[in-house]
Amino acid sequence: MSKMITLSVFRYEPGKDEKPSMQTFEVPMLKPGMKLLDALNYIKWEIDGTLSYRRSCGEGVCGSDGLNINGVNGLACITPIEGLKQPIHVRPLPSMQVIRDLVVDMDHFFDQYRQIKPWLQAESPLPEHERLQSPEDRERLDGSYECILCGCCTTSCPSWWWNGDRFLGPAALLQANRWIVDSRDEATGDRLDQVEDAFRLYRCHQIMNCMDACPKDLNPTAAIGHIKRKLVSRKS
Amino acid sequence: MNEQPVKYHRPLSPRISIYRWRAPMLASIAHRASGVALVLFVPLYLWLLHGMTSSPDHYDATLTWLHSLPGKCSLWFVGVALVYHFSNGIRFLLIDVGWGESRKMMRFSALVVLFIAALASLMFAWLLFL
Numbered sequence: 001m002s003k004m005i006t007l008s009v010f011r012y013e014p015g016k017d018e019k020p021s022m023q024t025f026e027v028p029m030l031k032p033g034m035k036l037l038d039a040l041n042y043i044k045w046e047i048d049g050t051l052s053y054r055r056s057c058g059e060g061v062c063g064s065d066g067l068n069i070n071g072v073n074g075l076a077c078i079t080p081i082e083g084l085k086q087p088i089h090v091r092p093l094p095s096m097q098v099i100r101d102l103v104v105d106m107d108h109f110f111d112q113y114r115q116i117k118p119w120l121q122a123e124s125p126l127p128e129h130e131r132l133q134s135p136e137d138r139e140r141l142d143g144s145y146e147c148i149l150c151g152c153c154t155t156s157c158p159s160w161w162w163n164g165d166r167f168l169g170p171a172a173l174l175q176a177n178r179w180i181v182d183s184r185d186e187a188t189g190d191r192l193d194q195v196e197d198a199f200r201l202y203r204c205h206q207i208m209n210c211m212d213a214c215p216k217d218l219n220p221t222a223a224i225g226h227i228k229r230k231l232v233s234r235k236s
Numbered sequence: 237m238n239e240q241p242v243k244y245h246r247p248l249s250p251r252i253s254i255y256r257w258r259a260p261m262l263a264s265i266a267h268r269a270s271g272v273a274l275v276l277f278v279p280l281y282l283w284l285l286h287g288m289t290s291s292p293d294h295y296d297a298t299l300t301w302l303h304s305l306p307g308k309c310s311l312w313f314v315g316v317a318l319v320y321h322f323s324n325g326i327r328f329l330l331i332d333v334g335w336g337e338s339r340k341m342m343r344f345s346a347l348v349v350l351f352i353a354a355l356a357s358l359m360f361a362w363l364l365f366l
Contacts, residue, residue: 014244068249071256094251104249158261161251205268206328208260208346211339222337229334 003029006087007039009051012098020098024087036088037065037076040102053102060215063150066093067102073152073213093155095164109151112168116176116194121187137183144178144223146216147171153210153220159203167203168195170210170220177223180230188230196231263346266353267324270317277314308364315360320353 005027012020025047027039037055044051053076054064060078067076068091070084081088096104122131154160154169168176176195179185195201201224210220255261287298301307327345330336336345 010249012247014246015242020247020249068254071254072258089254091254092249094249094255096249097246098249099246105246156255158252158255158265205264206260206331207264208342209255209258211342212258212260217339219337219339219342221331221342225331225334225337228332 005029005039005081007043008087008089009040009043009102010091010098011051011101013050014100022089029081032082034081035077036067036069036079036081036084036090039081039088040065040076040090051102052100061148063148066150066152066155066215068092068094068155073156073215075150075152075215078215093151095155095161096151106151108164109154109169109171110149112154112172113149113175115168116172116179116191117187118175118179120179120182120185121190122184123186131184133183140181140183141178143218144174144181147174147178147218148216149175150215152213152215153218156209156213157204158207158209159205163199163203166199168200170204170224173201173204173227174218174220174223177227180227189234192227192231192234195227201227201231258343259346259350260342263324263327263349266320266350267328270321270324273317274314274321277310277317280310280314312357312360312364316353316357319356320349323352324349 007025007027008022009025010020011017011023025043027042027047030038030042037058040051040053040055044053053067055077056062056064058077060075063075065076066073068089069076069079070089073093076090090102092098092102092104096106096109098104120131149171151171153174154164154171157167157170160167160169173195176191180188180191185191204221204224206221208221211218211222214220284298284302287294287301289295302311327336327349331342331345336342
């Protein structure tokens with residue numbers, strides 16, 4: 001008999017449950033290097049088909065299965081079971097409206113992403129071919145473009161928990177910085193104007209949960225620091 | 237036909253009660269807490285200053301209070317808060333200018349300032365109570 005893993009999973013069925021609760025499951029260790037998503041899939045396919053969660057690529061690229069795992073946000077598909085303390089507490093991303101079980105409403109999160117206008121803005125006439133960028137300028141996008149918008153950072157931020165309606169949050173600000181440092185973008189001034197606000201940018205108090213949570217090893221805290229320095233250098 | 241979808245209640249997923257405390261988070265919250273504590277103790281500093289400078293009798297009374305248990309505890313608390321706020325303040329300033337911004341350094345520097353505060357708390361306890 002294979003080793004068993006104990007999980008404690010957040011459950012909530014709208015219209016039926018008054019309040020969310022935690023449900024315990026026992027799942028066999030299926031293979032070495034088994035990931036948390038494999039355990040959730042096992043529950044859904046073999047034990048309780050009503051368990052709801054988002055998943056897609058299963059390899060940390062799509063950003064669907066951001067969850068709170070033993071108190072820290074991460075992607076279920078790339079989090080190995082080994083090394084997790086049991087029972088493994090699996091909860092939805094914090095401070096989000098729960099639609100059902102582990103599925104949360106991401107509308108506001110994506111709306112905040114939309115607010116930073118995440119596309120190339122350039123007035124200058126289009127060159128014959130593409131807008132070119134030197135390898136050095138391209139390198140400056142490293143650490144930003146890898147973001148998959150899973151929401152692990154933003155929903156780990158206490159500042160965003162209390163002021164999420166006005167504070168843009170780490171993910172949106174990391175993306176804002178991604179366009180600010182892009183040598184091809186010509187709207188840097190507008191972008192800086194848009195975030196220069198006591199709430200939108202300056203609610204960041206360097207709690208650094210975002211850096212700690214990011215499953216892609218990015219650093220939104222540093223990106224926010226870079227925007228702040230850009231704002232200072234613009235003034236002087 | 238034109239059926240309205242049923243609007244179900246959407247509870248807020250748990251946040252502060254379940255999020256695991258890591259060193260950088262602790263360092264940040266302790267920075268704010270120690271800052272608030274330092275401000276709240278301003279009346280005490282003024283009272284001490286007044287006691288130490290107004291008259292010899294006041295001076296003796298203030299000195300006696302400082303050697304009492306509440307006095308020693310206050311000194312210990314304010315001392316630890318000051319050392320912590322000072323060291324983490326420098327850490328925040330360095331990060332603000334872009335020094336030590338890597339993930340590794342952010343974690344490491346948080347541990348360093350927490351360690352300094354722990355060391356200070358032991359040292360003050362030793363100086364005051366032993």
